[in-house]
Amino acid sequence: MDEFLQYKKEQFIDKIAENMHAFGISETIGRILGTIYMNREPMTLDELSEATGMSKMRMSQVVREMIELGIADKIRRKGDRKDYIQVENDYYQTFISLFTSNWQREVRKSRAFEQRFSKDIHQTNVDASSQQEKEILAQEMDDWKNYYDWINRLVEFFESEEIFKYVPKKEGENRYGK
Amino acid sequence: MDEFLQYKKEQFIDKIAENMHAFGISETIGRILGTIYMNREPMTLDELSEATGMSKMRMSQVVREMIELGIADKIRRKGDRKDYIQVENDYYQTFISLFTSNWQREVRKSRAFEQRFSKDIHQTNVDASSQQEKEILAQEMDDWKNYYDWINRLVEFFESEEIFKYVPKKEGENRYGK
DNA sequence: AAATTTATAAAATAATTATTTTACACAGTT
DNA sequence: AACTGTGTAAAATAATTATTTTATAAATTT
Secondary structure, three states: OOHHHHHHHHHHHHHHHHHHHOOOOOHHHHHHHHHHHHHOOOEOHHHHHHHHOOOHHHHHHHHHHHHHHOOEEEEEEOOEEEEEEEEOOOHHHHHHHHHHHHHHHHHHHHHHHHHHHHHHHHHOOOOHHHHHHHHHHHHHHHHHHHHHHHHHHHHHHHHOOOHHHHOOOOOOOOOOOO | OOHHHHHHHHHHHHHHHHHHHOOOOOHHHHHHHHHHHHHOOOEOHHHHHHHHOOOHHHHHHHHHHHHHHOOEEEEEEOOEEEEEEEEOOOHHHHHHHHHHHHHHHHHHHHHHHHHHHHHHHHHOOOOHHHHHHHHHHHHHHHHHHHHHHHHHHHHHHHHOOOHHHHOOOOOOOOOOOO
16 A cells, blocks of 8 residues: 555554543553554454554453443454454544543442441541531532532433534544444 | 541542542542642642652642642742642532643644644645545544544533533532532 | 752652563364 | 364563652742
């Protein structure tokens, strides 16, 4: 293929990697996503290894992470023992997947924390002199709970795609787009 | 102060640090924010150093970073040479600040990239056999631009607090809350 | 202006995260 | 059942990021 175009493609992949990195995600994930995206066809671990120059093992790790994040899938092809990796190819959808999987995990962790914390606070008695401190702390936890409840509703707002009602995509966003 | 309450306070600070870490931000930033937040009074670098057990130098670095992110401010007190560090104490506002400063930086970087990329693509001629590839790449860049335009509008949607119209905070969210 | 307290820069070290190497289990083929 | 290609786990290494140490400049007080 034309050398110039090949070079530009690689630049584009780098940019995708950089964008994903802004989600606090390893750049390699972005590079894999970009590579498959630009390939416009699912790829095997071997092909990815070849394309990125990284070990096959690393590809395996990264792909697994991507599947967890909801931005990749393995597909099998009849008569072929290899897994083919397919990626989410709508930018907006990728944004939403990363946003939600990130915050959903936090919400889950916070729930456990909130319960333990509140229980401890309410069950433990303190000196009269510390009573006010204790109440402030309990109030603090209430504020925290409300904040996390908001995050949870925010995640749903994105996941349900309601966000697009108020911050619409432009027309013609993606040739693969639904 | 009551030992139990002190312990619980520290747990709370850890949780704030963990939450901030979900933004891809160093945990120390969260720990400083939490420490000052729980102190309910601005603090000096020395006090922070004492409270966290980290060097004063590190506190200086982290505070500067926080100011960049828009979640802290230095204030001077008359007759006192020390800077006092004040933090954003509304969780929602902190969320918005981190979200926007993160993505605004990306939008800025992307703009430069887009321009250079499009210019290169349009100015460079390729073989007839690669013509289609070239057009696909140009189209790809258009999609990317639209995506980043969306991110930009999304940032504004948060920054203007319009988001709260559709995903409202609960009542009584924060004693310092506006 | 010398002495002291503050903040920060530059270089060195420690801790964490990303990546590769080595090893092994599993499934399909001969 | 031995053989080959496939994916992944565990341990080892490399790269990156966080933190401290050492050094210095600016502001304030004496």
